[in-house]
Amino acid sequence: MIGRLVCLLIYLSITLGFAQDKKQYNILRQSESAKIDGDLSDSVWENPDVATDFVQFSPNLELAATPDRRTEVKLYYNDAGVFLSAKLYDDPSKIMSQFTTRDNFGQADFFALILNPNNDAQNDTQFFVFSSGTQADALSSPSIGQDFGWNAVWDSAVQKTDFGWQLEMKIPYRALRFPKTDIQTWGIQFKRHFRRERSDYAWNPIDRTKGYEGLYHGQLVGLKNLEPPLRLNLYPFTTGIVNTVGNQTSTDFKLGMDMKYGITDNLTLDATLIPDFSQARFDNVVLNLGPFEQTFDEQRQFFTEGVDLFTKGNLFFSRRVGSAPTGTVDLEENEIVENKPSEVGLINAIKMSGRLKSGLGVGVFNAVTESTTATVLDTLQNSRKEVEVEPLSNYNIMVVDQQFNKNSSVSLINTNVTRSGDFRNANVTGALFNLINKSNSYQLSGDFKMSHINQGKEEKTGFSSRLRLAKISDNFQFSLTHDYADKKYDINDLGLIFRNNYNNFTGRASYRIFEPTEKFQSYSIRFFSRYSQLASPQTYTGLTLFSEFVATTPKLDTYGFDFKIEPGKQFDYFEPRVDERFFITENQTRVGGFISTNYNRTFAINLRARTETFFEEGRESYSYEFRIRPRVRFNDFFLMEYNFNYDQRINDRGFSTFVEGEPIFGERDRQILVNSISANYNFNPFHGLNLQLRHYWDTVLYDEFMYNLNPNGRLSENKNLPKSELASNPDINFSTWNLDLNYSWQFAPGSFLTALYRNQLFTNTTEAQNNFETTFTNLFQQDIQHTVSIRLQYFFDVNMVKSVFTSKKS
Structure with missing residues (x-):
């Protein structure tokens, strides 16, 4: 069967071709460098060709941009890098321009330059400039999607105009990887996003019904005699830390450096020579009752x-x-x-x-x-x-x-x-x-x-x-x-x-639309099924069936619902924590849905709910969960979001402990309550405040008597084993609190001053019957860990030193 499928794929590869007429942009070399300030009156912008005639690829396909929202792009290059200017026509009153931190898209229009120096359609370097002036950048490929964890140092600036907005970009060669050849052809694409309607336009048309977007790039021609620079960038930093727990205070002072070095034109060495991760954020810890x-x-x-x-x-x-x-x-x-x-x-x-x-x-x-x-x-x-x-x-x-x-x-x-x-x-x-x-x-x-x-x-x-x-x-x-x-x-x-020891067969099918209809801007229907087995011994463990519908309305409100069932007996070989033992559940069924209103509005809200039960003789177990996440964008500078999550599980069954080497299960009620607040105030694209506050409360209350796990996978109540006879009380009252307040200022390209305050609390007791007020009061009777840290990082390009000496010599 597999052999026939491989032959079919090879046949299709030979007989079906992918062809598209690609636009070309002929880039000029100029000796001068534009001042990157968003003002396009520099003389260097008089001669370059204009790239225009953008075409929409989402939500509509092949819809040409109208004159009132046209885009005009110019490029040139010199020894310093690639320079770009763009005029983005639009109604100024409709442009969305929320200020965000780097790589955070928010509610803002943006323009994107995508370069592929290898012109291989698979490895893109993407640079985004938002109407607010914020930057984002990413590496992109079919295997990883967009990797916004990658950061380069480059320049951009925007200006609002009476016809819309305009921008300038300078991409230094240190941000790119390309070979040293006399004449080069790069893949190139320009994209533009209108946030108010979530529409996307591209210079070279994109067919999003098939293939990775890199296949639809145009070509950048005219690059000659490029000299890849010495790519040696240093990031020296210093961090001061004050940590207080109760009456004890400790201080620390760290010096360190990270480095990026271009070994060859296409290979880069990254090193953290003296690591410091003291400003990494807290993990969102939860109570883990599972086997993994x-x-x-x-x-x-x-x-x-x-x-x-x-x-x-x-x-x-x-x-x-x-x-x-x-x-x-x-x-x-x-x-x-x-x-x-x-x-x-x-x-x-x-x-x-x-x-x-x-x-x-x-x-x-x-x-x-x-x-x-x-x-x-x-x-x-x-x-x-x-x-x-x-x-x-x-x-x-x-x-x-x-x-x-x-x-x-x-x-x-x-x-x-x-x-x-x-x-x-x-x-x-x-x-x-x-x-x-x-x-x-x-x-x-x-x-x-x-x-x-x-x-x-x-x-x-x-x-x-x-x-x-x-x-x-x-x-x-x-x-x-x-x-x-x-x-x-x-x-x-x-x-x-x-987990290992599995032998699973999975099938997926989906249907989605690529063109809006009268009632939907988009929708998709998805089906999923999995037949599960152990690899050794070759035995059936379960079947999962899942379906989901998700739709977005013309007003950009999104909603959906899903249904999941595990029909018949399911054999869990991992919950008992003992080899070759299993725990049986039957007909687990879940129904859920969500609504997410348009984030472009000042007030938006996310609602999600689900309920779950077992259709199993002798078991009355069910659960329900709902989440409410309202958010308010007070203005383009200030955004606040609150997240409330409530999860209630009644008569849940699961592993509790071991007695004389035998797994002991219990029937339990579990309640999870999570409150979190995030707030962002960005003064401009270069500095802002961020607050993250989270309280997680989880209680697990077992019934009086515990259960034995029988060899047939069923549970039987043991009247001779009350939970009070166990070595330790299995009831749990688990509560955590953490707060992060962060101020970040990019005072120069690639250089940051970051100040952080955080505190953290944690309790884990057996007092599962305590209510929220009592638990919260007890939590704050613990010693609070306070941490204050200030970190200064400076970006240093070795080519800066070379340019200084070259200028003096001239």
Whole structure:
């Protein structure tokens, strides 16, 4: 069957072609540099050609821009970089211009310049300028989408006019990667967004019904004798920290530096030579009752920027680097662990990545973490000793990725973690492919991965695979996927996998419109089904059916609803926390929906609700959840949003503890209440205030008697085992509070002054019957952690020194 599908895909690749007439822009070289102030009266803008005749690609296709909203773009280049000016015609009273922080789109019109120096249709560098003057930039490719974690240093300025607005941009060559050849042709695209109606226009027409947008770029011709600059950028910084907990105050002062160095025209080395992540935001901690670890998004900029190659195959989870120690402490009688660090210090980290003109991408990542010890106290001798819980460790990734046909690729990636001494070492290798036919209508993708763990005398080798066939164009799309992982497959030293031992078959189908109708600006209908099995033994575990409808009205209000059912018996082999034991549920059913009003209005609101139950004999369990998120945009400077989330679960059943090696379950009521506030005040595009406040409260109250898990997967109430007889009370009252107040000022390109105040509280007790008022009062009786930090970072381009000496010599 698979062989026939492969043959079909190859046949379609040969017989179907993708062709489009591409616009060309002939760029001129000029010696002078425009002053980037948004004023287009400089003489350098008199001679360049004009790029115009933009065409809408969303929500309508191939709708030409009317004269009153036309766009006129001019470019030229010199030794300093590529310069752009744009006149954007519009009714000035209708232009939306909310001030936001960098890379935050908000409610503002924008213009985008997209460059692809390799002209390969797959690797774009995108630069956005908003009508407010705010900047955004991203790397983009079919495999990662848009990566706004990447940041470059470039110049732009806007001015409002009586015909709309206008802008200037300067893209220095240090922000781009291109080969050193005498004559170059780059891929180029200009895009414009009208926020009030969420319409998008492009200079070279885009057909969003099929293919990655890079396929629709025009061509930038006329570039000659470009000299790639010395790409050496330094980011020295200093951070002062004051931390107070109760009556104890500590201070710290840090000096450090990050670096970017262009090894070749297309390869860049990034390094954090003296790391400092003290201003990374708090994680949104929740109570975890499930069998799998709790994870959080990456907050450290070095690990979020320019990591597209390293994400191939989903083998890299950057929070592993510097996470909690992996070692355990063997205690003697009368010994206790007095202090065990929650994280490991990072000594340094580097990443080298880039893509050659041939389409070959190369990436190398390396990080070193320090040896970490725990303090053990002998309570009889009143003596202490240090026990190593994480040795000096090296984290390494190597990846090569070959792109071809402007839409396909094959990749090879290896991750490795080496820990000194008698600690666990890990190695994972993956081979991946993504094949798309020339008409961009069908896709065949997959991967094969092997993991090897070495821990002393114990070794294990695991295997995983994935194969997917999909129709990826036009209104109706579908995909068929097979996922497999054996019991020994383990990537959790540098990657993330919640569970292994699966053999699943998944089908997806969807229908969406690409042109507005009288009642809808857009809508989509999606269906999903998954047949799940264990890999070993080959046994059925469950079936999931899901459907969803989402629509946006002509007034830009969005709503939707979904339905999910797991029909019949579902066999959960992970909730018991014991190999080969399982827990049965039946006919779990969920219904939900949401409404999100148009954010362009001063007041907007998001409402979401869902309810869930089991159609199972002897079980009366249900849950419901609703979220309310109103937001008020007081003006273009000030935005505030409140988020209220209430989740109630009645007679829920799940694992509680072990008694004499047997898993003990309980029936419990759980209530989750989350209140959060975010507020942003931006004085201008370069400095602003941000407030994040969050309170999370979670209670779990078990019934009086616990349950035994029987060999047949069913639960039976044990009248001889009240919860009071357990080693510890399973009831939980979990409450956290955290506040972040941040001020950021970009006082020069790439240079920032950041001031941060934060505080944090946390309690975890067994007093699940306490009400909200009592819990909140008890929470603030704890010692509050107050942290104040000020960080100064300066951007330094080595070419600045060269230009100074060149000017003096002249």
